[in-house]
Every structure is written in structure tokens, then in C-alpha cells.
Amino acid sequence: MNSQAEIPGAGDPSPLRQWGAWAVLAGAAGLVLVFVQIVGPTLEPTPSVGAQIGEIAGEIxxxxxxxxxGLSAPEPEPSAVTAWAALAIAAPLLGIAALVLAAISAIARENRRYAAYGASLGAAAITFQFIWLVALLIACVVLLVAIIENMGDIFGI
Known part of the structure; x- marks a missing residue:
């Protein structure tokens, strides 16, 4: 007596009408943006490593x-916001959105798989972003320590 024909919207095959599906899409988009952010800057033309290290050492x-x-420091130049900086913000935000949507999907008792996939992808986007930034920080510290240790060799002091 309680068939799906009597319940409006029941049996609708479109997964995009579920919060969990949107969680999966948001988590996947966040994860893709993290990977684009990791690979993207390597595709831009840059000066040689030696020239970059020399500029850093000269500035130090x-x-x-x-x-x-006792002289005052020059006024810092305003830095332009690049697309890569926007990706650094957008990727974790999509991960957080995926977690929120997955929680809504779980509360609404939708398909558990969509909620689990969305939450996993969102958590992965946030985690990979954090790991990538920590790895960059460690690499920068190692580079700066190497430059400072070899300052005399670079300028012949």
C-alpha cells in the first residue's frame, strides 16, 4: 500500500538531489585544486635556482x-595576489564544505556511501593541503639555513 508512486520524489534516480553527492563533488574538487596548486607553479617560467638563491642572499x-x-628598512613592495594564492584558500574551503555537506547527508539519513566518500575526500583535501604547506616550510627553512651558512662563500667575505 505504501508504494514509491505515492511518495513524491521517492525513487528519483538523480543523485544530485542528495547532499552526499554534493559532498563528493566538493571534496573531489578540493582535492583536485590541491594537486593543481602543487603542480601549477612548476609550469611557470622562473629564473635559475642560482639567481634566486643569489637574490635571497643579497637581500639578507x-x-x-x-x-x-641603524638605517631604516625600505618600504615593502605590495605583493600581487596570484591565482596560486587563491587556490591555497579555495582548496581547504571546498574540503570543509565537503565535510559539512557529508554531515548534513548523514543527518538526513541519505545513502551512507555518499556521506562517507564526501567526508573522506574533504578530509583528504584538507590534510594534503596541510602536509604540502608543512613540506614547503621545511624546505624553505633548510634553504635559508644553507644560504646563511654559506654567506661568506657566496660573496667572498
Whole structure:
């Protein structure tokens, strides 16, 4: 007596009418944006590594001399917001959105698989973003320590 024909919307095969499906899409988009953010900057043309390290070392030396003579630091140049900086914000936000949508899907008692997949993809996007930023931070610290240790060799002091 309680058939699906009597219940409006029951038996609707469209998964896009479920919160869990949107959670999966948001989590997948966040994860893809994290990977695009990791790979993307390598596709842009950049100066050689030696030139970049020399610029960093020169800036460190100029800053040290200014501090030694008591001179004020020059005004910092405003940095332009790039697409890569926007991706650094968008990817974890999509991961958080996926977690929220997965929670709504679980509360609404929709298909558990969609909620689980969405939550997993969202958590993966947030985790990979965090791991990537920590790895970059460690690499930058190692590079700066190497530059400072070899400052004399670079400038022949």
C-alpha cells in the first residue's frame, strides 16, 4: 500500500538531489585544486635556482648592513595576489564544505556511501593541503639555513 508512486520524489534516480553527492563533488574538487596548486607553479617560467638563491642572499646581506648601521628598512613592495594564492584558500574551503555537506547527508539519513566518500575526500583535501604547506616550510627553512651558512662563500667575505 505504501508504494514509491505515492511518495513524491521517492525513487528519483538523480543523485544530485542528495547532499552526499554534493559532498563528493566538493571534496573531489578540493582535492583536485590541491594537486593543481602543487603542480601549477612548476609550469611557470622562473629564473635559475642560482639567481634566486643569489637574490635571497643579497637581500639578507643588505638587510644585515642596514641593521648594523641603524638605517631604516625600505618600504615593502605590495605583493600581487596570484591565482596560486587563491587556490591555497579555495582548496581547504571546498574540503570543509565537503565535510559539512557529508554531515548534513548523514543527518538526513541519505545513502551512507555518499556521506562517507564526501567526508573522506574533504578530509583528504584538507590534510594534503596541510602536509604540502608543512613540506614547503621545511624546505624553505633548510634553504635559508644553507644560504646563511654559506654567506661568506657566496660573496667572498
Amino acid at each position: 646581506r643588505r638587510s644585515a648592513w642596514r641593521s648594523f648601521f
